[in-house]
Amino acid sequence: MSSSDLAPWRSPLSRALHRNRAQPFCRFLQLATVRPGGMPANRTVVFRGFRAASNQLMFICDRRSEKLDQIQQNPNAEACWYFTKTREQFRLRGQLTLITADTSATDLVKTRQQLWQKISDNARLQFTWPQPKAARNQDNSAFDAALPDSQTPLDTFCALLLTPEAVDHLSLRGEPQNRIIYHRSQASWTATTVNP
């Protein structure tokens, strides 16, 4: 992908990230998926940047978390990203790609490795913790594992890519508010200014 292939919503999103950068939580967004059975699920995730030469958003997750099952059965997702300082919301709808320790495609393996190497020691430590959402032991010694190697991802570590197909950008500032909807069709994007 050349830089001319950046989707048109990348520029307003970069601007939002820049203008809200004083707030560390500006990289937190909410990712909705559908549970087996048809109930929605929704949780906060941390944006880990765009995958090189793509419009894919990167996240990390634990192989033992419930969202893995959800994603394997239904890869559809909508991320909702609200920027508190500039008062604007991006809704990014698309498909998720999961990268686990079993993934064999070379470029995906590399992305998972790079993400592991990029995160902090504290973030890496969480992948040594006991089974998420299992009943908690009063004794916390299960959380005392040694620091994992910073080069080779643990098996519990997964990467998650969101490939947007539609993006809805709502800006609450303005009289009235402003809303632009972007749609992907094949390799190209259209942008439509709509009522808020």
Next chain:
Amino acid sequence: MSSSDLAPWRSPLSRALHRNRAQPFCRFLQLATVRPGGMPANRTVVFRGFRAASNQLMFICDRRSEKLDQIQQNPNAEACWYFTKTREQFRLRGQLTLITADTSATDLVKTRQQLWQKISDNARLQFTWPQPKAARNQDNSAFDAALPDSQTPLDTFCALLLTPEAVDHLSLRGEPQNRIIYHRSQASWTATTVNP
């Protein structure tokens, strides 16, 4: 419902609201639903308080918005509420009840009326705006309607109630993090401390 019937997650949630009150956006949360066809949807909504004598969260929405169709076909929802100052997340899963101008149950009619009366003039004005997400006219005169009556809701105004069945409270502070999951079974709630 007597005050002893407050669900056990109400107290930590009230505390979070109180401790984050300096940030007006502490009342913003993300509500996930499922679109007809099985795709998830996710958007920011404003918490409008608890309905009297209940554990139901109140929101408002426009009758012409896409979420109405979604909710009528599938009332399941999960709200994700992240508090940035205290670094804690509540995930509230349950069913939505929609209250429109056509709703006849007396207690629901009253809730919709009270919400209309409680919101600001600016919030009420939005319900006079032209069709949400329709192509926008360059001329903004369609947004210049007169202020609606503050007592009687416009037909476009709806109230939305979320009745939680499960609540997942994750606190990122603490070494390690703390997580409690609440489940409703009939009229009573159980609380389980689990691994983060």
